[in-house]
Structures are given as structure tokens and as C-alpha cells.
Amino acid sequence: MPDPLALAITTGEPAGIGPDITIGALLQLAGSNGNRNGHYRFHVLGDARLLASRAAALGVGHAWTRQIGEGGVVVEDVPLGVQSEPGRLDARNGRYVLALLDAAIDGLQAGKYAAMITAPVQKSTINDAGVPFTGHTEYLAERAAVPRVVMMLAGPQPAHDNAMLRVALATTHLPLRAVPDALDIPMLVETLTIVDTDLRRHFGIARPRILVTGLNPHAGESGHMGREEIDVIAPALAQACDAGIDARGPYPADTLFQPRHLRDADCVLAMYHDQGLAPLKYGTFGHGVNITLGLPFIRTSVDHGTALDLAGTGRAEHGSMIEAIRSAITMAGHANGRHHDGNAGVWPATR
Structure with a gap:
């Protein structure tokens, strides 16, 4: 029997719900016999005393x-900067949060871990600690020395037997007025290439079908409501198709997110943040997964923030953390040629 896949979980902002949802998700998975064959081992990165206190x-x-005693969970003790209280931010723990990420990245690069799952962080705390920080995605890309990564969120579609809805973004955290200038043909071709490559590599989809939105209302209405579809998006799609990528569009975003259009699609590429994530989170919030494509390692995360008001109360929902763990297991299985599914019947790894 092969050695279990080691998955790193960073527990995020110590004053938030990261420790809570990590503990809750792992105990629920253990209770459901989700790891009964010992296929994987969870390495929880965080302050051991904090985790024990929060569990109590x-x-x-x-x-x-x-x-922990049974060996399915290994706590990798990373000491806090100062003692943390639920719901109370302290900039002195900003560098602690980055230390968790660095430990996971170092382990991935050394081959110690097969994937990383991240609990939410508080960007303001890290910045207040004197470290410029715009988010997990950008930090991971910088550490991995890759020029472009793609944010993709995914979640189950209950109306379609829990088949996956995946939405990738051409641009992420930009002001709306900056989006048109950020779009160009090479960038979109590179984005589509990353999406296509990782859907094949990490999800086992032999020929991904990607539906692409337009930027403007009605996908530009033949140029009457904007020319980005004609001048940028359509040429990018043509180049991607010439390279063997099954990318179709551009489609009007207001009508694309319907079951009849998504039924045979593996992913939607949206042009900007709210265009793609508003419909996805409406249908999947609390059970969605944030996946970073284009990295040399696997990273999944939850679809929500630190929820400081819920930390330590027992009211935090850990459904999204469970799905992030299951997605990481599925992706790591494909990447390592094992093809075991972490979803335990909740929703399938492919369509």
C-alpha cells in the first residue's frame, strides 16, 4: 500500500474561525470514515496550544x-507571536500567519506535502504588521515565482445531481473601471491555457469545455455596446482553439449561468470578479471552494472570510472547509496517479 498523501492545512488568522473550521471539518471527516483506508494524512499548521484551547x-x-493520537492528524506547531483571543485582531500575529503559509509552501516544494488547504486570513493584520499583502493568491504566485495564476471557484449544482460548477476569472481584485484595460489577447490566451491544463491535470477531464463570457452587456451587441468582444475576446478564443483548447463564446453573462447552458460545460471563464462569482456564490456559498490554478502545487481554500464574530462560539459553519479538503484530495489523487476521490459521495470530481 502506498504511503498516505500528506495534505497541509494552514489555520489562518488566529482570532478568526480558521482554527474552528479546521477542527470541525477534520473531526466530521473522521466521523464519516472518509479516511478509513489511510489514503491521506492531514498536517495542521498552527499554534498547538491555540488549537487545543479552541477545541476545548x-x-x-x-x-x-x-x-491526533490516532495519527490521522499531525499538528505542525508554529508558535503565535502573542497569545490570541477569538475575535480580537493583533498585528503582532501578522507574521505568524505568513509563517504558516511559508511552512506549507516550503513543504510542498520539498515534496513533503501533496497539497495545501488554506483557512482565511485577515489581510489588514498582515499589512499592519508591516508586510505588504494583497491576498493568498498573489502571495503564493510570488513565492512560487510564476508570472500568472488564475483564481477559480467551484461548487456543487444541486439542480444537476450535484455536478460541479466551476468559474475562473480573467481578472480578480481590480476596480471595475480598470478591467477593460487589463484585458488583452495574450493574457486571455494564457489564462485559457492555464485553465485547460489544470482541468486536465488535476481533475482528470480529458478535453475540458470552457464557456467564456463577454465583458459588456449582451456581449457587446455586435459592437454597439463595446468592442472588447470583437477586438480582444473573440481573437483570443480563436488563438486558443487553434492551440487545441475547446473554448467557446463570448456569451452574454446575464444568460450564460443557466442549467441548460452549463450542463455540458466544465468551466466558465468570466472577465471580472463579480460577473462570475456573484452567480456562483448565490448557488454554492458555504459549500464552495477557491482553487488557485497555474501554481506548481495544489492549493484550495474556503469561499469565505475570517468571521471574527463567530470565532470560538461554535456557530461557524465548516462546510466550505470540508469541500476544500475533498477537492484537494481529488486533485492530489489525479496528480499522483491514484485517482481516489475525496468527495465521499457528496459531489463528483468531474462533471
Whole structure:
């Protein structure tokens, strides 16, 4: 039997719900026998005393200790800068959060871990600690020394037997007025190439079908509402198709997100953040997964923030963390040629 796949989980902002949802998700997965064959081992990166204290506050201290003792969970102790209280940010722990990410990235690059799953961070705390930080995605790309990564969110579509809805973004955290200038043909071709490559490599989809939105209302209405579809998006699609990528469009975004259009699609590429993520999060919030494509390693995350007001209360939902873990397992299985599915019947790895 091969060695278990090691998956790193960074517990994120210590004053937020990252520790809570990590503990809750791993205990639920253990209770459902999701790892009954020992295919994978979870390496939880965080302050060991903080995790034990939070588990006790949530009323699962004994179960957490037992899970660690059984070996399915390994706590990689990374000390806090200062003691943390639920719901109370402290800039002195900003560098602690980055230390968690660095430990996971170092482990991935050394071959210690097969994937990383990240709990949410508080960007303001890291910046207040004197470290410029715009987000996980940008930090991981810089550490991995890759020029472009693609943000993709995914979640189950209950109306279609829980088939996956995946939405990738051509641009991410930009002011709306900056989006048209950020779009050009080479960038879109590179984005489509990354999406196509990672859907094949990490999801086992032999020939991904990618539907691409327009930028303007009605996809530009033949140039009457903007020419980006004619001058930029359509030429990029033509180049991508010439390279063997099944990319179609541009389609009006207001009508594309319908079951009859998405039924045979593997991913939608949207031009900007809210265009793609508003419909996805409406249907999947709390069970969605944030996946970074284009990295030399696998990274998944939750679809929500730190929820400081819920930290330590026992009211935080850990559904998205479970799905992030399951997605990482599925992706790591494909990447390592094992093809075991972490979804445990919740939703399929492909369509």
C-alpha cells in the first residue's frame, strides 16, 4: 500500500474561525470514515496550544486529542507571536500567519506535502504588521515565482445531481473601471491555457469545455455596446482553439449561468470578479471552494472570510472547509496517479 498523501492545512488568522473550521471539518471527516483506508494524512499548521484551547472551547477537546493520537492528524506547531483571543485582531500575529503559509509552501516544494488547504486570513493584520499583502493568491504566485495564476471557484449544482460548477476569472481584485484595460489577447490566451491544463491535470477531464463570457452587456451587441468582444475576446478564443483548447463564446453573462447552458460545460471563464462569482456564490456559498490554478502545487481554500464574530462560539459553519479538503484530495489523487476521490459521495470530481 502506498504511503498516505500528506495534505497541509494552514489555520489562518488566529482570532478568526480558521482554527474552528479546521477542527470541525477534520473531526466530521473522521466521523464519516472518509479516511478509513489511510489514503491521506492531514498536517495542521498552527499554534498547538491555540488549537487545543479552541477545541476545548468548542466542546471537542477529547475528540481532537484522540484524532491526533490516532495519527490521522499531525499538528505542525508554529508558535503565535502573542497569545490570541477569538475575535480580537493583533498585528503582532501578522507574521505568524505568513509563517504558516511559508511552512506549507516550503513543504510542498520539498515534496513533503501533496497539497495545501488554506483557512482565511485577515489581510489588514498582515499589512499592519508591516508586510505588504494583497491576498493568498498573489502571495503564493510570488513565492512560487510564476508570472500568472488564475483564481477559480467551484461548487456543487444541486439542480444537476450535484455536478460541479466551476468559474475562473480573467481578472480578480481590480476596480471595475480598470478591467477593460487589463484585458488583452495574450493574457486571455494564457489564462485559457492555464485553465485547460489544470482541468486536465488535476481533475482528470480529458478535453475540458470552457464557456467564456463577454465583458459588456449582451456581449457587446455586435459592437454597439463595446468592442472588447470583437477586438480582444473573440481573437483570443480563436488563438486558443487553434492551440487545441475547446473554448467557446463570448456569451452574454446575464444568460450564460443557466442549467441548460452549463450542463455540458466544465468551466466558465468570466472577465471580472463579480460577473462570475456573484452567480456562483448565490448557488454554492458555504459549500464552495477557491482553487488557485497555474501554481506548481495544489492549493484550495474556503469561499469565505475570517468571521471574527463567530470565532470560538461554535456557530461557524465548516462546510466550505470540508469541500476544500475533498477537492484537494481529488486533485492530489489525479496528480499522483491514484485517482481516489475525496468527495465521499457528496459531489463528483468531474462533471
